[in-house]
Each structure stands twice: as structure tokens, then as C-alpha cells.
Amino acid sequence: MFDExxxxxxxxxxxxxxxxxxxxxxxxxxxxxxxxVYGVTKxxxxxxxxxxxxxxxxxxxxxxxxxxxxxxxxxxxxIVLPLLFAVGYGLETFMIAPLRKRxxxxxxxxxxxxxxxxxxxxxxxVLFGSRLxxxxxxxxxxxxxxxxxxxxxxIMIFVMSLGGILLFGWMLNNTRTGMAxxxxxxxxxxxxxxxxxxxxxxASTFAIxxxxxxxxxxxxxxxxxxxxxxxxxxxxxxWVITAFGGMxxxxxxxxxxxxxGMMEAFVGWIFGMSYTIIALFVLxxxxxxxxxxxxxxxxx
Amino acid sequence: MIKVSGLNAFYGQFHVLKDVSMTVxxxxxxxxxxxxxxxxxxxxxxxxxxxxxxxxxxxxxxTELTGLSSEKIVDLGVTYIxxxxxxxxxxxxxxxxxxxxxxxxxRPFEAENLEKVxxxxxxxxxxxSQTASxxxxxxxxxxxxxxxxxxxxxxxxxxxPSLGLQPNLxxxxxxxxxxINEQGMTILLVEQNIPRxxxxxxxxxxxxxxxxxxxxxxxxxxxxxxxxxxxxxx
Numbered sequence: 001m002f003d004e005x006x007x008x009x010x011x012x013x014x015x016x017x018x019x020x021x022x023x024x025x026x027x028x029x030x031x032x033x034x035x036x037v038y039g040v041t042k043x044x045x046x047x048x049x050x051x052x053x054x055x056x057x058x059x060x061x062x063x064x065x066x067x068x069x070x071x072x073x074x075x076x077x078x079i080v081l082p083l084l085f086a087v088g089y090g091l092e093t094f095m096i097a098p099l100r101k102r103x104x105x106x107x108x109x110x111x112x113x114x115x116x117x118x119x120x121x122x123x124x125x126v127l128f129g130s131r132l133x134x135x136x137x138x139x140x141x142x143x144x145x146x147x148x149x150x151x152x153x154x155i156m157i158f159v160m161s162l163g164g165i166l167l168f169g170w171m172l173n174n175t176r177t178g179m180a181x182x183x184x185x186x187x188x189x190x191x192x193x194x195x196x197x198x199x200x201x202x203a204s205t206f207a208i209x210x211x212x213x214x215x216x217x218x219x220x221x222x223x224x225x226x227x228x229x230x231x232x233x234x235x236x237x238x239w240v241i242t243a244f245g246g247m248x249x250x251x252x253x254x255x256x257x258x259x260x261g262m263m264e265a266f267v268g269w270i271f272g273m274s275y276t277i278i279a280l281f282v283l284x285x286x287x288x289x290x291x292x293x294x295x296x297x298x299x300x
Numbered sequence: 301m302i303k304v305s306g307l308n309a310f311y312g313q314f315h316v317l318k319d320v321s322m323t324v325x326x327x328x329x330x331x332x333x334x335x336x337x338x339x340x341x342x343x344x345x346x347x348x349x350x351x352x353x354x355x356x357x358x359x360x361x362x363t364e365l366t367g368l369s370s371e372k373i374v375d376l377g378v379t380y381i382x383x384x385x386x387x388x389x390x391x392x393x394x395x396x397x398x399x400x401x402x403x404x405x406x407r408p409f410e411a412e413n414l415e416k417v418x419x420x421x422x423x424x425x426x427x428x429s430q431t432a433s434x435x436x437x438x439x440x441x442x443x444x445x446x447x448x449x450x451x452x453x454x455x456x457x458x459x460x461p462s463l464g465l466q467p468n469l470x471x472x473x474x475x476x477x478x479x480i481n482e483q484g485m486t487i488l489l490v491e492q493n494i495p496r497x498x499x500x501x502x503x504x505x506x507x508x509x510x511x512x513x514x515x516x517x518x519x520x521x522x523x524x525x526x527x528x529x530x531x532x533x534x
Contacts, residue, residue: 176402183388183399190386192350195374195403195451 007147014148016265022154022223024261025161026216030234031241031253032165033212039248040185040205042106043096046113048213049234050120055084055214056221057124060133073138073218080218081211088210091116092203117231124228132225135218157219164215165254168208172250181205185248213238233277240284246297256295301326302347302378302455302488307356309342316342317354318510324455324488329481329500332490333521334507335530340490341383343507344457347488348380349373360455374403374451381448383459385440389433393424396432396443400450409452417446420476438469445476456480458489474500 002010034048058080062068068075095116099108138160139152172178183191184201191198217226245256260280267279287294302324309317316339324330334340345351347358349370358365365373370380388396397417401410418425421442427435432443441461448456461477462470478500481487490507504521506514514527521527 179395179399180402182391183402186388186390187386189350189382190388191399192370193348193374193380193382193386194399194447195371196399197369197371 011147012269016269017262018150018154020262020265021258022157022261023220023264024258025158025165026220027237027241027261028254028257029161029164029212029216029219030238031245031257032168032250033209033216034238034242035245035248035250035253036181036212037206037209038242039250040181041092041096041202043109043206044106044113045206045209046110046235047117047120047231048113048209048238049236050117050124050231051084051088051210052213052217052220052234052238053124053226053228053231054087054120055080055217056135056226057128057133058083058214059135059218059221060128060226063135064133076218077215081215084211084214085207088207089203091210092206093199096206097199097202117235121229121231128226128228130228132227133221134225135222137222138219153222157222161216161219164212168212169250177201177204237280240280242294244283244287244294246294249294249296249298252294252296301359301361302486303357303359304343304347305357305359307343307346307354307358309339309346309351310353311342312352316510317346320356320507320510320512322505322512322515323503324486325502326486327481327484328502329477329487329489330503330505331501332488332505332507333492333527334490336492338508339510340507341459344380344459344488344490347373348378348457350380371403374453375405377405377451377453378455378457379448379451379453381444381456381458381461383463385444387432387440387443387447389431391432392429393432393435393443394428396447397424397450400447401452403451406450406452410450413450413452417449420449420479421446438465441465441469441473442476445473449480454484455486455488458487460491461489462491 030048030052034045037043037045059076062076062079071078095112096109099105099112102108137151137153138156141152143150143152143155172182180191180196180201181204183194183196184198184205188198191201241256241260242253244260245252245254260283263279263283264276267276304323305321307317307320308315320339320343322330322332332340332343342351346354347365349365349368349372354366356366360376360378363376365376365378388399391399397414398410401407401413406413423439424443424446427439432440435443441464445458445461448458458477461473465473477487477489481500499518501518504514504516504518505512506527514521514524516524
């Protein structure tokens with residue numbers, strides 16, 4: 001019915017879709033973390049991509065550095081995710097919150113996080129050297145369905161990041177703290193009136209966003225290398241996805257992440273990997289011209 | 301009981317409240333009258349920990365409220381109901397009410413207070429799942445008052461409850477305030493005009509340019525020439 005070439009192309013496309021889905025799911029995690037902080041605290045975090053790498057490096061220290069074997073990645077998550085939460089919470093509480101009292105605090109926070117980004121990427125360089133590091137796959141092996149081959153790693157990445165997103169969405173809608181986070185995003189003054197400690201909500205939000213991007217870092221660093229200076233590029237990618245989806249819109253970020261994940265995979269296949277970043281910016285330009293508020297944004 | 305003494309409040313460069321002293325007895329309804337922009341809202345916000353910067357003393361029974369954060373003050377049973385309502389626009393009526401019971405003091409009574417609030421405002425019960433931003437001005441005002449009641453407070457600071465309401469809704473709001481006062485709530489409220497609200501007042505203060513310029517019972521207020529002049533134009 002089909003000749004051999006057509007079938008080969010079909011398999012290749014399936015591979016690309018799988019790669020697009022697994023990358024897209026991690027992008028979704030990153031975009032939601034970014035849009036969350038912006039939506040709730042109105043702060044922009046330039047060091048966002050360096051927290052992605054922080055997750056990767058923390059995991060690398062445990063797995064490769066000290067050769068932890070007990071429990072595998074479960075132990076890694078149990079140690080690294082709370083650590084990332086603490087880093088994010090501390091950063092908001094001790095460095096960003098004091099700046100909020102000033103009238104032009106948004107600019108100050110941008111400068112602060114920009115400085116932090118430079119500091120972290122250079123710190124990584126000093127501590128881990130400029131050689132790229134990689135993490136072992138979370139699960140080895142492949143799953144064959146007929147002629148289609150899935151690697152367990154891709155499946156795990158997809159399932160875990162989607163699981164993370166669903167858990168986060170559930171908490172946002174069903175827990176008291178989640179309700180408070182939404183309340184602060186919608187009306188900080190109203191939140192104060194009902195007795196919500198908005199400083200604590202800011203800190204928790206920042207911490208959760210750090211956990212999300214760091215978790216994404218642990219997942220994606222199994223497929224790509226951990227690069228000490230890649231934080232800026234990762235931050236920009238997260239930002240493009242967030243802008244494409246609509247700043248502050250969680251659902252928009254989710255759709256945008258999968259669209260961009262797929263787009264990258266197909267552009268990479270057709271034109272080569274070096275074109276993916278160009279495609280990303282073309283998409284950003286098109287968004288800014290045609291629909292500046294993003295897919296699901298509410299406009300100014 | 302709330303006892304304010306020597307309260308000064310600042311908003312940026314502006315000295316909004318100047319040495320304000322006043323007392324709200326337990327179970328009373330104290331009404332603060334005054335023209336727009338003379339510090340009435342700031343007075344309520346100062347008590348509730350929402351003002352920018354204040355000096356002086358605000359005693360709730362024996363607890364000093366100055367310097368406490370708004371969430372601590374809500375937990376002590378003092379709740380602000382904003383003239384601007386300050387609802388959560390993309391949440392439902394029910395979610396807004398549940399957030400009203402966010403403070404620790406209110407959590408155990410959430411279900412009980414929800415029932416009470418729906419008794420007081422049957423219209424809100426019908427609109428439980430409506431989004432707050434789609435409500436009319438009057439309904440939103442009721443929701444703001446209802447949300448305040450959810451905090452299980454025993455002291456409510458209500459900012460211009462009648463502002464922007466049509467006469468029949470105004471009556472409804474006043475009746476509600478009367479009811480909750482009869483149920484034991486202490487109320488401090490501010491208004492621009494005398495007429496209706498004076499019936500409820502156990503004590504009246506007038507705030508002009510950040511200073512208390514009159515203090516007395518409602519009979520004193522009604523017979524005071526200065527007050528007649530500024531509020532009734534007589």
C-alpha cells in the first residue's frame with residue numbers, strides 16, 4: 001500500500017511528535033512557573049533560566065558527584081525540590097521584598113535578578129567548570145508498540161511534568177493557600193482585607209515557580225546537557241512561551257508550550273536544529289504584531 | 301471596645317489624620333461623617349492595619365493595634381469593608397465568601413457563617429456560582445459586606461455603605477447593618493451624609509480636614525447648626 005520511504009517518513013514524524021510532546025511538557029512547566037510569578041507578584045525574574053540549571057546541577061551533584069544510588073531519582077526529587085523551594089522563598093523574602101517598598105521597584109527587581117543571573121552562571125562556571133554535564137535517563141529502555149518506538153525516558157518526562165502541572169492546578173483551585181494565591185493575583189488589597197499575609201504568598205509563589213523550573217531542569221537535562229551559561233537562553237525561551245500564551249494566563253502558557261515544543265521539533269527536523277531559535281523569534285514577532293496580549297492574555 | 305487616641309496618619313507627603321481620638325463602645329454603632337477626601341477612609345484603614353503610615357494609639361480592649369499587620373488585626377476580629385468593595389473579580393460569589401473566612405479565627409465557623417450570610421442576603425445564595433465581576437453595583441456591595449461578615453469579626457469598619465446605591469437598596473443595606481448590630485456586632489461606619497444613617501448611630505463624630513470637629517449623640521448632631529449647614533445645606 002505504502003512504499004518503504006513513506007513508511008520511514010511516517011516513523012520519523014512519530015518520533016518528532018514524541019520529542020515535541022516531551023519537550024513541550026517541560027516547557028509548559030517552565031512557562032507556568034514564570035507566568036505565575038508575574039501574575040501574582042508582578043515581578044520579572046531574569047535569573048529564571050539559571051534556576052533551571054540549578055535544578056540540573058543539584059541533581060548532578062547527587063547522582064554523579066557523590067554517586068547516590070539509593071532510590072534513584074525519587075531521592076533526588078525529595079532532596080532537590082525542597083532545596084529549590086527554600087532558595088526561591090529566601091530570595092523573595094530577603095532580596096525582592098525589601099525592594100517592593102520603593103515606587104519604581106519593578107525596575108529594581110529586574111536589575112537585581114539580572115545581577116543574580118550573571119552571578120549564578122559564573123558561580124556554576126567556577127564550581128562545575130565550562131564542560132557540559134549530563135544526567136542519566138530517569139528510566140532506561142524503550143517501549144515498542146508495533147513499529148513505533150517510545151523511549152521510557154520521553155514517556156517519564158511527559159508524565160512527570162504533566163503530573164506536576166496537574167498537581168499544581170489542583171492545588172491552586174482546591175487548597176486554601178491556592179485560593180489565597182489566586183486572590184492576591186486578582187486583588188492584593190482585597191487579599192489584605194480578608195487577612196491574607198501577602199508577603200508570605202509572594203514568597204510561596206516565587207518558591208513554587210523556582211521548584212517548577214528546577215524540576216523542568218532535572219527532567220530536560222537528561223536529554224540535553226547542563227550548560228553553566230545557558231540560563232539566559234532558557235529564560236528567553238520561557239519568556240517567549242509565556243508571552244505567546246499571554247502573560248499571567250496559566251492555560252495560555254500550557255497551550256503555547258506544546259505548540260512551541262512541536263514547532264521546534266518540526267523546524268529542527270525540516271531545517272536543522274539551529275533554525276529552532278529563529279523560528280521562536282519569528283513566532284514572537286508575529287505574536288507581538290498580530291496579538292500582543294498573547295493567545296489567552298487579557299490585554300492591557 | 302476600640303479606643304483611638306492621638307492618631308496621626310500619613311499618605312506619602314500628606315498628613316491626612318491629625319490627632320484623632322475617638323471611642324467605639326462594645327455593641328455600639330458609631331458614625332463618622334465628613335466631606336469626601338477629609339480622612340474618613342484613612343481612619344478606618346488605620347484601625348484595620350491598611351494605612352500607609354500611622355502614629356498614635358489604637359486599643360482593641362487591651363491590645364494595641366498600631367504596628368500590627370492587617371492579617372493579625374483580622375485575626376483579632378476587626379474587619380474592614382471597603383467602599384471600593386475590593387472583591388476578587390474572577391472568582392465566584394462562593395469563592396469570595398470562602399476567602400472572607402480565610403483568617404484562622406474564622407475557619408472553624410465557615411459553614412455556620414455562610415448559612416448566616418445567606419440568610420441575611422438571600423440574593424447571594426441564588427448567585428453562588430456567579431462570577432463577582434458580572435454582578436451589579438448593589439449586589440457587589442452586599443457581597444463585600446457578606447465577605448466581611450465571613451471573617452467572624454466582632455468589630456466591623458464599614459466604609460460608605462450607601463454610596464452609589466439606589467434608595468431601595470440603601471434601605472436594605474441599612475436594615476442589614478441594623479440586624480447585624482442587634483446580633484452583637486460593634487460597628488464603626490463612615491458616611492458623607494447624615495439623614496438615614498443617623499437613626500442607627502449611638503454616637504456621631506464629624507471629621508473635617510483630618511480633625512474631629514464634632515462629637516455627640518444623634519440628637520446633638522441634628523440640632524447642631526454647623527452640621528446642618530455642611531450636611532443638609534440649611
